[in-house]
Amino acid sequence: MVVPIREINMKRLRMRLKHPFATSFGTMEHKEFFLLEAKDGEGNSGFGESAAFTEPWYTEETVETTRHMLEDFLIPILQKNQVHHPDEVTELFRAVRRNNMAKAAIEGAVWDLSAKREGLPLSRALGGEKRKIDVGVSIGIQPSVKDTLDVVERYLREGYKRLKLKIKPGWDIDVLREVRRCFPEAPIMADANSAYTLEDIDHLRQLDDLELLMVEQPLGADDIIDHANLQAAIRTPICLDESITSLEDATKAVELGSCKVVNLKISRVGGLTEARRIHDYCQEQGIAVWCGGMLEAGVGRAHNIALTTLPQFVLPGDTSGSSRYWEKDIIQPEVTATDGEIVVPEQPGIGFQLDEEAVRSFTVEEKTFDF
Numbered sequence: 001m002v003v004p005i006r007e008i009n010m011k012r013l014r015m016r017l018k019h020p021f022a023t024s025f026g027t028m029e030h031k032e033f034f035l036l037e038a039k040d041g042e043g044n045s046g047f048g049e050s051a052a053f054t055e056p057w058y059t060e061e062t063v064e065t066t067r068h069m070l071e072d073f074l075i076p077i078l079q080k081n082q083v084h085h086p087d088e089v090t091e092l093f094r095a096v097r098r099n100n101m102a103k104a105a106i107e108g109a110v111w112d113l114s115a116k117r118e119g120l121p122l123s124r125a126l127g128g129e130k131r132k133i134d135v136g137v138s139i140g141i142q143p144s145v146k147d148t149l150d151v152v153e154r155y156l157r158e159g160y161k162r163l164k165l166k167i168k169p170g171w172d173i174d175v176l177r178e179v180r181r182c183f184p185e186a187p188i189m190a191d192a193n194s195a196y197t198l199e200d201i202d203h204l205r206q207l208d209d210l211e212l213l214m215v216e217q218p219l220g221a222d223d224i225i226d227h228a229n230l231q232a233a234i235r236t237p238i239c240l241d242e243s244i245t246s247l248e249d250a251t252k253a254v255e256l257g258s259c260k261v262v263n264l265k266i267s268r269v270g271g272l273t274e275a276r277r278i279h280d281y282c283q284e285q286g287i288a289v290w291c292g293g294m295l296e297a298g299v300g301r302a303h304n305i306a307l308t309t310l311p312q313f314v315l316p317g318d319t320s321g322s323s324r325y326w327e328k329d330i331i332q333p334e335v336t337a338t339d340g341e342i343v344v345p346e347q348p349g350i351g352f353q354l355d356e357e358a359v360r361s362f363t364v365e366e367k368t369f370d371f
């Protein structure tokens with residue numbers, strides 16, 4: 001059966017974050033992204049959301065490279081080829097190297113459209129069975145240790161099941177030690193976004209006293225060799241984020257012993273199909289997986305919820321409620337987390353409606369591609 005695409009609409013949105021998000025690279029105050037809508041001409045629309053930031057600090061992609069890839073390469077590939085199942089999109093896109101975030105944005109729209117045409121929730125179309133998912137929060141670098149403790153206390157009170165604290169040289173062991181002292185049982189972890197090198201090995205060894213769930217991406221963004229050396233030297237499990245962009249990367253990292261946990265982001269690996277393949281491989285290997293966030297608006301958040309229903313997502317993801325990020329989200333109802341859990345929608349596709357008025361208010365550019 002063909003997934004007939006008759007039109008793709010591409011809107012560029014700009015939304016202000018409720019709270020600036022600070023990492024080892026800088027502070028984000030806005031999120032700019034593309035909302036992709038794939039229409040079948042029979043009244044169904046599938047939605048996808050791009051993840052790349054305006055600057056290339058997390059990966060090499062940006063909002064502008066996403067636009068270039070979508071307009072000039074990826075959408076034209078879909079205009080020229082029929083798709084029978086969303087998995088085929090990944091194969092068609094192999095003609096374009098990397099640019100995973102641009103690929104994932106449109107692949108997600110095709111997955112949503114296909115699930116809606118089958119009358120299935122996206123979670124079921126992917127093979128997921130969970131009715132509720134566990135979620136945590138990612139906490140940016142705060143102005144002070146006191147602020148950090150206040151934020152940690154608030155999120156623990158709200159019931160979030162995993163707290164990720166951003167670290168960087170000069171803002172790491174001492175802060176984490178203070179958090180651990182005040183909250184001896186809290187499920188905390190740290191994310192360094194590649195801020196260290198193997199020269200810091202003695203410094204990083206101190207993490208082992210802090211009973212962290214894991215430390216995320218301490219070393220180079222495309223490294224798996226140094227991470228294997230570091231993992232052999234520390235007890236704290238290493239979780240890889242930036243380094244894993246494909247099933248092949250995941251296989252090599254696991255075989256080398258570079259990590260014990262994988263942060264799986266749909267956008268970073270080029271879409272839901274590749275994310276599911278990595279999930280299945282990690283399940284076979286007994287590697288714990290959780291779903292990372294990219295400060296998504298509602299559509300991206302809905303995709304994350306659907307993926308997290310797969311069984312090897314054994315650790316809480318970053319997918320906290322919409323209101324943590326936005327005064328107003330672009331979906332109805334907004335995503336809500338209660339006691340660290342999100343109920344998985346049962347309606348076909350992503351299971352949320354677009355809030356047309358909100359979308360309109362955040363749209364700064366729009367383009368339509370006919371098929």
Ligand SMILES: O=C(O)CCC(=O)C1=CC=C[C@@H](O)[C@@H]1C(=O)O
Pocket residue numbers: 023058137138139164191193241292293294295296318319320
């Ligand atoms: O979506 C969220 O809640 C934030 C997730 C988050 O921690 C990150 C998103 C994007 C880049 C990074 O700063 C960081 C990460 O590396 O996982």
Ligand SMILES: [Mg+2]
Pocket residue numbers: 191193216217241242263
């Ligand atoms: Mg990370």
